[in-house]
Amino acid sequence: MRIAVQESSFDLGAEANAFAAGVAGCGAVVTFTGIVRDVAQGDLDVMEIEHYPGMTEKAISKIAEEAKSRWSLGDVLVIHRYGRLAPGEQIMMVATAARHRKDAFEAAEYLMDYLKSRAPFWKKEFTSDGAEWVESKDEDEDALRRW
Amino acid sequence: MRIAVQESSFDLGAEANAFAAGVAGCGAVVTFTGIVRDVAQGDLDVMEIEHYPGMTEKAISKIAEEAKSRWSLGDVLVIHRYGRLAPGEQIMMVATAARHRKDAFEAAEYLMDYLKSRAPFWKKEFTSDGAEWVESKDEDEDALRRW
Amino acid sequence: MDVLYFAWVRERIGLPKERVETSAATVSDLVAELRAREPRYEAAFADLSALRVALDQELADFDAPLAGVREVAFFPPMTGG
């Protein structure tokens, strides 16, 4: 299990290959990658991600350990960035490996749902109209209820 | 949309990076990679995958088009190998890109469920005990019913 | 028409493809004709519930008509992914 909270960018392909190479006995590897997308108006200049150093790592570890206890997983990877990101940049990724695809998919979705609403990150969008904190969505809170 | 049915291996990382780079406006990229895992007895020598040239490409295209009609997707990738593969080798991958993670996850699971039971591939396992065709599982057929 | 066999169907019948002249109206009729030929066909088609059929590269049912069909394929349930 590897958890990285970092300002620097990461190489999705290199991370995916390294992860897949290390999971002997697993038939299924799922990755999710989050990318900064332009806001509806098409004028996002930059996204700033604030986090809570110390708590962030603990919260992600707890979420990942919970996933490992719920599903039969060979390995888990979580990378999450903070700082200033431009549209198109990769914000974060998770990877899961399991013998069977169902476990790998469900665990990856679980990780994403919890990272979204329970890991201490806050996003602020800077557009030509000014800056605004991204509000949490009811549907993200609702997504937790299925687990 | 790219669909590749090929004997040669592929580079998961390179494919994932190329896919993610081409999906402007999408905030979510999901990949699934299937890997030849050793059978329970731990003595799989090689897996041979037979397919139905011509129908394979058509069947996968149909599955991918159906996914694109059901979910709001920026792009879809399917790579599936045939021929002889050793344990640990990557058999296939799918990738999906969408604005929102739910669409990307669901579409990837849909693609996997249909590729498993509706794309004309057949796997044969060669172990020290002999060769045996992999049997389809009831749970794989059941998995189609949720869509 | 061309008749194709895959996986253990191919192995039991002993060939991947053959040309069959038939006036069978449906897939089931064609299966009956093939089963009557030789024990290896009988062995391959013994349990139809373990078989799938494609007509011109599209999955079909065993009661589907063969009119106009150029390629019939028989195979076990697929195991892709």
Place this chain on the structure above:
Amino acid sequence: MDVLYFAWVRERIGLPKERVETSAATVSDLVAELRAREPRYEAAFADLSALRVALDQELADFDAPLAGVREVAFFPPMTGG
């Protein structure tokens, strides 16, 4: 104890962290003390339903006791992923 503020809570109060001497029994009591200080605190804590709290880096409720707690953090609902 150390009190930390993140995102717009930090911006409204105007600092990321401060040392607070308090005998507040619960988080709610601490919030009441802070609100009474100055308008910028009142503005930050006006709607508690829009806030989350962590005690020693674990999410907690507003009625949680503060006994033994060294670090309290206030922030809006998280938007990770």
